[in-house]
Amino acid sequence: MPWYYAVAERDHDIQDPTSAEKIRHLGRLLRLGPGSRVLDVACGKAGPALVLAEEFGCSILGVERAPEFVAAARERIEDAGLSDRIEIVEGDARAFPLDPESWDAALCLGASFVFDDLEGTLAALAPAVRPGGHVAVGEPYWREWPLPREVEDEGWVPMKETVARIESAGLALVGLVAASDDDWDRYESLHWSALEEWLAENPVDPDAIAIRERHEQARDDYLSFRRRLLGWAIFAGRKS
Ligand SMILES: C[S@@+](CC[C@H](N)C(=O)[O-])C[C@H]1O[C@@H](n2cnc3c(N)ncnc32)[C@H](O)[C@@H]1O
Known part of the structure; x- marks a missing residue:
């Protein structure tokens, strides 16, 4: 049987509700440039990494567990001529060694479950970036609160509470790049x-x-x- 997401995300360039234009905007917020070293946790098919490496000339290390997505990522990187800027490591990102203050930016877009939840993700990634560096997390939030009784919160909270969790991890909010209905x-x-x-x-x-x-x-x-x-x-x- 094919893995559900390998079928469902066959045609996605970026496997989250965002766009290449918004990822470029994110890169500007993160102050990325040719010297920047970026860690992309659960990088999928390297959609965001391809956009950032192409636009800003930064170096990116992506960690991805699904072999189908690793293969697709490596093929796309080769096709884009970006093999000198993007490296993909296949494996569980939770087990990936995170040396203190060793990255200019750490991304986890749509995958905070890797470290259990948003707080776990921030606790893992904030120490891994240098002072003045950035952490970017792509995360769901509830637009209305309280939720209708029949809707489970699934561990997500409203935007204000999401931001409070980021600040509690010692990070000052410098950007919000929200998904539109489109x-x-x-x-x-x-x-x-x-x-x-x-x-x-x-x-x-x-x-x-x-x-x-x-x-x-x-x-x-x-x-x-x-x-x-x-x-x-x-x-x-x-x-x-
Ligand atoms: C919603 S997708 C996002 C992919 C990518 N960040 C993007 O925005 O295009 C979530 C990704 O997390 C990966 N993933 C799930 N658990 C993982 C783990 N423990 N370690 C590494 N990757 C993982 C999935 O295989 C999938 O590629």
Whole structure:
């Protein structure tokens, strides 16, 4: 059986509800330049890394666990002629050694679960950047609070509380790069089109029923409440 996300994110350039333009904006907020060393935790297919290395000439080390995404990332880096600037390490980012104050910027976009949650991610990454360096975390937040009784919070909090967690980690907020409805719709629609095409091409696959159920549940949740209630943003913090 193919891994669900390998099918669902087949067509995503960036595997989060954002855009290349917003990632370039993030790079400016992080003060990236040709001398910068950037760690990208759970880098996926290297979508953000490709944009940042191309625009700012920085060096990026991406850590990614899924072999499918590692292979795609390495191919894209080679095709873009950026092998001298981006390196991908395959493995569990949680186990990746983080030497103190060794990075100019550390990113974790859409993957704070690697360190359990946002607080765990900040506790892991803030010590790894130099004073004056930056941590950027892409994280969901609830747009409305309290939530309707039938909606579970899933560990996410409103934006103000998310920012308070970043400040508690010793980071001053220097940037907020939020997903628009268009970013969300594009991100979700790319899942739907890839999954529908895969299901049409693999109707008798033993996992087709399970994949359809998961796909339809995710789509229905998005349409019925997530699109309205769930935000996503990259929060950029500067370490003093
Ligand atoms: C939502 S995607 C985001 C990918 C990338 N940051 C981007 O914005 O395009 C989450 C990524 O986390 C990766 N991942 C999940 N657990 C991981 C772990 N323990 N170590 C490294 N990568 C992990 C997944 O394979 C997936 O590529």
